Amino acid sequence: MQYKSVSAEEAVKVIKTGDRVHLSSVAVTPHKLIKAMVERGRNKEFYDVKIQHIHIEDKVDFANPEFEGVFVSEQFFVGGNLRKQTQAGYADYIPAFLSETQKLIREGYLKVNVAMVMVSPPDKHGFVSLGTSVDATKAAIESADTVIALVNPNVPRAWGDAIFHMSEIDIFVEDDSPLFIHDMGQLTETDIAIGKNVAELIEDGACLQMGIGGIPNAVLAQLGNHKDLGVHTEMFADGILPLVEKGVVNGKRKQIDQGKMVASFLMGSQKLYDFVDDNPMVAMMDVKHTNSVDVIRKNHKVTAINSALAIDITGQVCADSIGTKHYSGVGGQIDFIRGAGYSEGGLPIIAMPSVTAKGLSKISPILLPGSGVVTTRANMHWFVTEFGAVNLYGKTMQERARLITSVAHPDHQEELDKAAFDRFGPHFHYVNKNI
Numbered sequence: 329m330q331y332k333s334v335s336a337e338e339a340v341k342v343i344k345t346g347d348r349v350h351l352s353s354v355a356v357t358p359h360k361l362i363k364a365m366v367e368r369g370r371n372k373e374f375y376d377v378k379i380q381h382i383h384i385e386d387k388v389d390f391a392n393p394e395f396e397g398v399f400v401s402e403q404f405f406v407g408g409n410l411r412k413q414t415q416a417g418y419a420d421y422i423p424a425f426l427s428e429t430q431k432l433i434r435e436g437y438l439k440v441n442v443a444m445v446m447v448s449p450p451d452k453h454g455f456v457s458l459g460t461s462v463d464a465t466k467a468a469i470e471s472a473d474t475v476i477a478l479v480n481p482n483v484p485r486a487w488g489d490a491i492f493h494m495s496e497i498d499i500f501v502e503d504d505s506p507l508f509i510h511d512m513g514q515l516t517e518t519d520i521a522i523g524k525n526v527a528e529l530i531e532d533g534a535c536l537q538m539g540i541g542g543i544p545n546a547v548l549a550q551l552g553n554h555k556d557l558g559v560h561t562e563m564f565a566d567g568i569l570p571l572v573e574k575g576v577v578n579g580k581r582k583q584i585d586q587g588k589m590v591a592s593f594l595m596g597s598q599k600l601y602d603f604v605d606d607n608p609m610v611a612m613m614d615v616k617h618t619n620s621v622d623v624i625r626k627n628h629k630v631t632a633i634n635s636a637l638a639i640d641i642t643g644q645v646c647a648d649s650i651g652t653k654h655y656s657g658v659g660g661q662i663d664f665i666r667g668a669g670y671s672e673g674g675l676p677i678i679a680m681p682s683v684t685a686k687g688l689s690k691i692s693p694i695l696l697p698g699s700g701v702v703t704t705r706a707n708m709h710w711f712v713t714e715f716g717a718v719n720l721y722g723k724t725m726q727e728r729a730r731l732i733t734s735v736a737h738p739d740h741q742e743e744l745d746k747a748a749f750d751r752f753g754p755h756f757h758y759v760n761k762n763i
Contacts, residue, residue, distance in 0.1 A: 340361060352445040354385055355593075387409060388410070402420060403657070462612045467616075482505070484604045487611055522547075525712050529675055537630065557577045559577055584626045587609065590618060592613055643705040646695050646696075691713075715735045
């Protein structure tokens with residue numbers, strides 16, 4: 329279907345002082361529009377323009393010191409491309425569960441003036457697709473005063489909430505840039521050990537939630553002999569594809585969205601994007617659906633696999649900061665930890681290496697001052713490292729300390745045990761002698 333397009337420079341002229349601009353995220357970050365907007369900011373054509381997004385990929389300049397007062401970066405999740413600027417105070421972060429990002433937009437807490445998105449070309453009926461990222465962008469499109477769309481033939485035509493009619497777009501801009509590709513990288517020995525420990529907990533018929541990176545890929549690599557796995561997650565990556573090809577992931581036992589792989593955004597290789605293209609097995613959905621605790625819990629055996637930066641000996645999990653230095657975000661961790669906890673036969677899992685790359689323990693007597701507690705003690709169920717898996721659900725503080733210490737790196741177990749003894753007193757060793 330035909331449409332009239334303009335240049336990116338012409339399109340971004342609608343942005344004015346004080347506006348809030350929402351960006352589509354991850355692999356479909358609209359860089360052509362961002363660059364044109366940044367150039368207007370460099371020319372001081374407007375001030376105090378708020379840039380709102382979840383996780384965006386590749387280099388962007390709007391949070392650099394030169395744009396102080398021109399752009400205000402409001403992130404729902406901090407990626408590596410904006411981490412230094414965020415820690416230096418030139419970019420900022422909005423603490424919010426991923427499930428509620430769309431609510432903040434739809435209910436006007438964060439009024440969107442301009443939505444800048446990337447879409448597939450319209451089909452013969454005039455429908456386009458958001459492709460690899462629906463997340464809160466659907467809400468932004470519905471709420472914005474003006475929608476600017478990069479029409480890019482490289483965007484896969486994904487189904488679900490990704491599909492909407494071109495009449496909802498106000499300004500069209502042509503683009504043919506390739507989507508951002510994420511390299512899976514090589515699994516480490518630690519990744520593989522953690523993957524094996526997690527995989528031993530997963531039953532046939534489980535419904536998986538996992539992210540991207542070494543640990544999720546290591547877990548998936550161990551599931552080749554499982555049967556009838558489902559997927560309901562905020563995202564998936566290339567690691568899931570071999571299981572789909574073998575028929576291990578088929579969604580047959582899901583209670584809702586049966587037979588569908590449900591996600592809200594994706595990032596990976598071109599093979600992943602080709603897999604999603606026009607694939608009715610994949611439903612790319614609004615975070616209002618993917619990350620709703622009430623929706624997640626409807627599937628049985630929801631196995632939520634999330635990682636963290638640190639944990640203390642009572643089970644408090646920090647996943648968004650290193651002390652006061654902000655690192656990432658709350659994301660959907662609690663959405664899925666709670667959803668899996670309510671699911672019949674569900675397994676909420678926090679999995680992480682026991683030590684940092686420098687050999688420092690990621691398990692500590694107390695979290696660093698200023699650390700954000702994302703998953704609270706009360707939310708914790710399974711905790712997994714390369715040294716084993718322990719279930720903390722229903723355990724006392726002293727029992728938790730012993731269990732968590734048991735899967736710490738052996739070099740740090742004595743120190744953690746002493747800290748627990750100092751904290752809980754001589755009764756600690758008596759209570760825990762049989763654990």
